[in-house]
């Protein structure tokens with residue numbers, strides 16, 4: 001399942017630094033507003049202690065984690081809508097992502113220029129929201145004009161026109177599309193508009209080192225994830241024992257990046273199931289509520305087409321019993337059919353015939 005997250009924010013808030021930390025590859029973070037002109041894409045492993053445990057049990061040749069793609073999206077500045085900065089170029093990149101990670105500058109550092117002159121998270125969030133809402137309004141205006149004409153001939157389009165117009169009025173008041181109350185059917189009608197402010201969004205507070213572990217006030221109704229991008233970039237370079245030492249000294253359980261990646265994963269309603277054998281242990285990504293046959297299809301279309309049954313052990317059982325054979329002997333290996341709803345962490349083996 002391809003899953004991508006766009007990193008946005010004003011210039012000099014630490015987007016490239018965060019991206020570098022995430023992907024451990026330098027994209028030229030520098031004290032210059034438009035250093036990331038092309039979108040940079042990095043594939044990041046989803047940290048999952050369960051996968052390590054499953055690998056310990058199967059001792060495979062290879063371990064493959066679930067992944068998330070991060071895209072560093074440059075060019076969003078105040079007035080982008082009127083062509084400031086890189087203008088609307090950023091829009092085409094941001095439309096393609098499944099979710100948005102907005103980096104908000106909380107760190108002070110007077111050596112790093114702030115585009116607005118002073119560090120002011122609330123005002124920065126407002127600026128970005130305004131730009132995204134304006135971009136979405138351009139879309140809804142265009143779509144409403146087209147639907148207006150077409151609905152005269154085709155009455156079935158009237159309900160779509162009605163919701164687009166209602167949304168337009170809502171966004172004209174400066175609100176994000178995603179915060180308007182609407183039915184599930186209405187949401188489906190709006191899907192092909194690919195609105196930016198309809199995408200699930202999470203906020204990263206890029207804080208000073210001294211503020212790691214503090215909590216910050218809500219942004220747009222949700223708690224931001226506090227991270228010090230500069231430190232995360234340094235941590236990403238450490239070997240595991242040095243990292244463990246640092247975390248222990250700071251009283252932290254894991255790097256902030258791990259928290260961010262997992263939050264992004266659950267924000268999107270995703271979960272993992274595992275497959276295991278002597279060759280490979282692997283984590284696969286599915287939407288919550290997926291059936292066994294959908295999970296099989298994630299591995300290969302043949303698995304779904306020729307699906308016979310799935311052998312399932314819950315992660316907890318496998319962890320506790322320590323082997324597949326023990327789980328079988330204890331009656332903890334279940335046979336499930338096509339419609340079985342996969343649980344997060346299930347260890348699965350598919351039987352199929354094509």
Ligand code: GDP
Nearest residue numbers: 011012013014015016017029030107109229230
């Ligand atoms: P972008 O324009 O949003 O991509 O910002 P960059 O990642 O290029 O960062 C701009 C500058 O801020 C660089 O000089 C970074 O080293 C610095 N920077 C990024 N994150 C932090 C941080 O957490 N603390 C401090 N003090 N500086 C940071």
